Amino acid sequence: MVPLSYYLLLSGILFVCGVLGFLIKRNIITIFMSIELMLNGVNLSFVAFAAHWHALSGQVFVFFVMVVAAAEAAVGLAIIIAVYRTRETLNVDQVNLLKL
Amino acid sequence: MTPPTLSTLLWTVPVLPLAGAAINGFFGRKASKNAISAVSLVFCGAAFAMALLIAANFSSASAPYSFRLAHWIRAGAFSADFDFYLDQLSLVMMLVVTGVGFLIHVYSVGYMWDDDGYYRFMSYLNLFMFFMLTLVLAKNYLMMFIGWEGVGLASYLLIGYWFLKDSASSAGKKAFIVNRSGDFGFLIALFLMIKHFGSLDFPTLFAKIQPMSAETAGVGLLTSIGILLMVGAAGKSAQIPLYVWLPDAMEGPTPVSALIHAATMVTAGVYMVARSHAIFERAPTALTVVAIIGVLTALFSATIGIAQTDIKKVLAYSTVSQLGYMFLACGAGAFAAGIFHLMTHAFFKGLLFLAAGSVIHGIGGEQDMRKMGGLRSYMPWTFMTMGIATLAIAGIPPLAGFWSKDEILWKAFNASWVYWLIGVITAFITSFYMFRLMYMTFGGSEYRGAPPPNAHGHTSHDHGHGEPHESPWVMLGPLVVLAILSVIGGFVGLGNHFEHFLDPVFNPATAPALQEPVREAGDKVLEVALMGVSIAVALLGWIFAHLLYSSRPQLPARIAQSLGRFYQAVANKYYVDELYAILFVKPVVEGSTVILWQGMDQGVIDATVDNAADAARHVSDNVRHMQSGNLRSYAGWIAAGGALVIAYMIWMGVR
Numbered sequence: 037m038v039p040l041s042y043y044l045l046l047s048g049i050l051f052v053c054g055v056l057g058f059l060i061k062r063n064i065i066t067i068f069m070s071i072e073l074m075l076n077g078v079n080l081s082f083v084a085f086a087a088h089w090h091a092l093s094g095q096v097f098v099f100f101v102m103v104v105a106a107a108e109a110a111v112g113l114a115i116i117i118a119v120y121r122t123r124e125t126l127n128v129d130q131v132n133l134l135k136l
Numbered sequence: 137m138t139p140p141t142l143s144t145l146l147w148t149v150p151v152l153p154l155a156g157a158a159i160n161g162f163f164g165r166k167a168s169k170n171a172i173s174a175v176s177l178v179f180c181g182a183a184f185a186m187a188l189l190i191a192a193n194f195s196s197a198s199a200p201y202s203f204r205l206a207h208w209i210r211a212g213a214f215s216a217d218f219d220f221y222l223d224q225l226s227l228v229m230m231l232v233v234t235g236v237g238f239l240i241h242v243y244s245v246g247y248m249w250d251d252d253g254y255y256r257f258m259s260y261l262n263l264f265m266f267f268m269l270t271l272v273l274a275k276n277y278l279m280m281f282i283g284w285e286g287v288g289l290a291s292y293l294l295i296g297y298w299f300l301k302d303s304a305s306s307a308g309k310k311a312f313i314v315n316r317s318g319d320f321g322f323l324i325a326l327f328l329m330i331k332h333f334g335s336l337d338f339p340t341l342f343a344k345i346q347p348m349s350a351e352t353a354g355v356g357l358l359t360s361i362g363i364l365l366m367v368g369a370a371g372k373s374a375q376i377p378l379y380v381w382l383p384d385a386m387e388g389p390t391p392v393s394a395l396i397h398a399a400t401m402v403t404a405g406v407y408m409v410a411r412s413h414a415i416f417e418r419a420p421t422a423l424t425v426v427a428i429i430g431v432l433t434a435l436f437s438a439t440i441g442i443a444q445t446d447i448k449k450v451l452a453y454s455t456v457s458q459l460g461y462m463f464l465a466c467g468a469g470a471f472a473a474g475i476f477h478l479m480t481h482a483f484f485k486g487l488l489f490l491a492a493g494s495v496i497h498g499i500g501g502e503q504d505m506r507k508m509g510g511l512r513s514y515m516p517w518t519f520m521t522m523g524i525a526t527l528a529i530a531g532i533p534p535l536a537g538f539w540s541k542d543e544i545l546w547k548a549f550n551a552s553w554v555y556w557l558i559g560v561i562t563a564f565i566t567s568f569y570m571f572r573l574m575y576m577t578f579g580g581s582e583y584r585g586a587p588p589p590n591a592h593g594h595t596s597h598d599h600g601h602g603e604p605h606e607s608p609w610v611m612l613g614p615l616v617v618l619a620i621l622s623v624i625g626g627f628v629g630l631g632n633h634f635e636h637f638l639d640p641v642f643n644p645a646t647a648p649a650l651q652e653p654v655r656e657a658g659d660k661v662l663e664v665a666l667m668g669v670s671i672a673v674a675l676l677g678w679i680f681a682h683l684l685y686s687s688r689p690q691l692p693a694r695i696a697q698s699l700g701r702f703y704q705a706v707a708n709k710y711y712v713d714e715l716y717a718i719l720f721v722k723p724v725v726e727g728s729t730v731i732l733w734q735g736m737d738q739g740v741i742d743a744t745v746d747n748a749a750d751a752a753r754h755v756s757d758n759v760r761h762m763q764s765g766n767l768r769s770y771a772g773w774i775a776a777g778g779a780l781v782i783a784y785m786i787w788m789g790v791r
Contacts, residue, residue: 059771059775128767128768132766135764135765
């Protein structure tokens with residue numbers, strides 16, 4: 037049996053990778069993928085805890101997260117396409133009109 | 137018991153004019169002038185008719201009558217209701233107010249016909265009648281106070297009737313503010329009564345005061361109440377030191393001056409003091425204060441009257457002076473004599489003002505007597521009626537003013553010869569300035585003013601060539617009626633009829649402080665001698681005026697020159713207005729400007745609000761740069777925030 041801390045460590049690494057990618061990358065799609073990475077890092081910790089405590093609620097939460105993520109992906113990709121059509125770029129630093 | 141008809145009719149007397157005021161006030165703007173006049177005269181006339189009906193059925197045996205219209209204030213043991221009260225005193229007042237008031241309403245129809253705000257004027261006049269009748273018919277001090285304040289309001293509205301004129305609107309404000317200063321004394325007196333006697337109802341209150349003995353030494357409760365009441369009366373009745381508003385009130389239309397500022401409202405103070413006689417009789421010090429204020433005011437304002445050139449100002453100072461006489465009478469304990477003079481004064485002073493209005497009307501709005509003269513041939517009726525009123529006020533027998541003034545002087549002599557002496561001097565001055573007014577206005581052969589403007593409206597009376605003209609009959613009618621009253625009004629005082637009529641109110645048996653000295657045969661001689669003196673000074677005043685203003689018209693200017701500074705002081709009303717401006721007006725204005733406006737309002741309140749807004753703007757000005765539109769910086773902030781929360785949780789050991 038793999039100890040819980042290994043899963044949590046992996047989950048943390050995944051999450052931090054997501055955060056770093058989110059902060060560093062300029063391409064919207066990459067940023068989007070970083071978000072998915074963070075979600076999956078969290079999912080991993082959920083299932084790890086669920087297995088560890090023999091509680092099903094963690095697994096149920098994972099399903100919820102996956103549903104939300106799927107919905108978010110659909111909306112997000114649609115927005116990205118719309119942005120690309122109008123601005124012909126995916127660089128977030130150039131999509132900065134929404135400000136004072 | 138009281139017959140039900142009379143008591144129950146009582147409330148209609150004040151309410152009828154109120155209805156007239158409401159109808160004219162709400163619907164008068166679009167109505168024709170005939171309709172407005174009809175409403176105003178019918179309701180005012182109905183009140184007069186009702187007053188006459190009540191007077192006809194009045195019987196001294198069953199007086200006083202009272203009628204409760206509705207409950208008003210009930211608080212524990214204290215109560216004040218809408219109670220009307222009719223005794224001999226309020227009967228006299230009611231008749232004077234409705235009678236003179238109705239005549240002046242009639243006169244106003246002619247005088248104000250061409251004015252744009254005709255409906256407004258008539259409505260205000262009716263409103264005034266309502267409040268004045270409430271004042272005189274009230275059964276408790278609180279209801280009297282409603283009337284008291286109400287007539288002040290009506291007075292303010294009517295003085296400032298031509299509100300586009302700056303002087304008129306500020307005169308209205310001045311009248312109101314000075315009156316409020318007096319009302320403050322009145323109010324405190326009421327509070328004292330509530331605290332110590334628990335009632336403001338005249339019968340209840342006076343029944344509680346009746347057994348008290350006179351406060352001969354020091355200032356006790358009754359003395360304090362008396363003096364505070366006198367402060368209120370001095371405000372309303374224009375006595376020293378609060379008389380300054382009345383001359384300025386002449387900015388109002390002349391019928392207003394006649395009705396409010398001569399015949400009725402300004403006598404409210406005298407009425408109130410007379411009504412409170414039970415208090416004053418037990419407070420000799422307060423009575424002395426009343427007498428001294430009265431006699432000083434009489435003399436002081438009479439001297440100012442000599443040097444005025446505005447016809448209405450002369451009459452205004454004369455009114456102040458005559459009111460001083462009434463207070464002198466009250467102060468000497470002769471309340472009946474004060475009310476007697478109040479009544480005759482209402483006749484002849486109302487007449488004087490109306491006649492002055494007729495003159496002003498006839499020469500196109502001029503009020504300066506130096507620009508009049510020779511008007512006798514142009515307006516004979518005005519001349520005759522005004523002449524009668526002048527004889528009456530000067531105290532020439534057998535006209536009304538002689539009887540009442542002589543009564544006051546006699547009673548004053550019984551109190552102190554000093555009062556009498558000052559009163560006689562005042563009588564001389566009164567006679568002098570009144571005949572001066574007559575000679576300057578009507579005397580001489582030529583008219584000194586500019587021809588009055590032709591476009592005067594009432595074409596039927598216009599001579600068409602710009603000469604002074606006599607007023608229409610709707611104005612002359614009231615003059616004639618008042619002239620008749622000024623002639624015969626004094627005879628009710630013959631054989632002390634009037635005094636005996638009022639005896640149940642001012643019953644001497646209940647007055648311990650001032651027992652009437654028993655008159656002996658020697659006193660009778662003295663009385664006749666004093667009467668002779670007052671007739672002599674009246675004639676002397678006439679002769680002086682004749683000498684100065686008819687025979688040798690160049691003399692007054694030379695006398696004025698020789699008097700120099702003193703004449704200047706008199707002509708400028710002893711600089712009292714200027715003194716008050718420095719003492720009271722300026723500190724208030726400056727204090728308000730520097731402390732309240734610039735210090736408090738701008739310095740504290742505005743500054744707080746402004747600084748709070750400024751600070752919020754500065755902070756948000758800096759913070760708004762966070763919204764750069766740069767997605768990655770937002771992400772950085774979120775991450776930093778998240779990190780901060782986690783760090784906090786770790787730090788605090790949250791599990």
